[in-house]
Amino acid sequence: MTEGWERRLRDQGFRITPQRQLVLEAVEHLRHGTPEEILVEVQRTASGVNLSTIYRTLEVLEDVGLVTHAHIGHGPPTYHAVDEHTHIHLVCDRCKAVQSVPASRAAGFVDALEAEFGFRTDISHVSVHGLCADCKDRSFEPEPDDPL
Amino acid sequence: MTEGWERRLRDQGFRITPQRQLVLEAVEHLRHGTPEEILVEVQRTASGVNLSTIYRTLEVLEDVGLVTHAHIGHGPPTYHAVDEHTHIHLVCDRCKAVQSVPASRAAGFVDALEAEFGFRTDISHVSVHGLCADCKDRSFEPEPDDPL
DNA sequence: GTATATGCAAAGGGTTTGCACGGTT
DNA sequence: AACCGTGCAAACCCTTTGCATATAC
DSSP states (O other): OOTTHHHHHHHTTOOOOHHHHHHHHHHHHHSSBOHHHHHHHHHTTOTTOOHHHHHHHHHHHHHTTSEEEEBOTTSOOEEEETTSOOEEEEEETTTOOEEEEEGGGGHHHHHHHHHHHOOEEOTTSBOEEEEOHHHHHTTTSOOOSOOO | OOTTHHHHHHHTTOOOOHHHHHHHHHHHHHSSBOHHHHHHHHHTTOTTOOHHHHHHHHHHHHHTTSEEEEBOTTSOOEEEETTSOOEEEEEETTTOOEEEEEGGGGHHHHHHHHHHHOOEEOTTSBOEEEEOHHHHHTTTSOOOSOOO
């Protein structure tokens, strides 16, 4: 569990509640989780927790900097604990595999955007789409359906 | 209008319809458009066209390679004609401004992902989030609300 | 004439909101 | 005790789907 999470909430005027603790634990345990997946995880301990609470709690936890979210394709966002090593998601549009690579691999790109356009990139926020190594080689086969 | 669009459809077994022509024209005219925006544009000429037709048509046009879509934040996807110069969207999470930069700026990053992980990136598919030059300088001010 | 495309309306996911109750401070 | 947080249900937005009709071939 992220150290000092309680202070982080309290210092910004939020209260400590079992739900907030459980959601944070779930995010850290799952490593990658959609709101729905987080709900299921939380309900293993507290079955009464509601989905809307998950949404509201994730928003609060993101506000205080304990979690972030990234978009992986069309579906719901994926949440992460912020203490994990920052990474980029490589999403295969064909087989849907998601590979994480260190955000440092994008340092050159990110720096160039800042130098040239003054744009400060949050590289981990959005995933990178394409074809993974396996699917690249098999790209003549029919798609398994529903490409992102 | 993209040259040879009719062949492109016909060759893949699709029929030529007024709706498909209008949607393609709308996408090219708007340069960036969500399904809803495309509907409005199409309805300036043909008010009877239905939203579901827009969705189905965009899917077909994408299948045959006449348009692509990219995700800009939480909302609906944005469609482009493929003949336009490939570009990346830089989305400011604070002021929501969207800046287009040539995809070539990411060449180094894309090449590195392919060399290191065998991953073939479709860089234009997903937008890059962060803070634009203006907002970076004003980042001490309160946010205007609803960051993406 | 036949198969595909369209319009319409209803259903479906994911997310947000209003409200009254319950818990934290 | 006051206020914030939660559960519940309804509403919301975006997208998809079933079906009957219209249209391209």
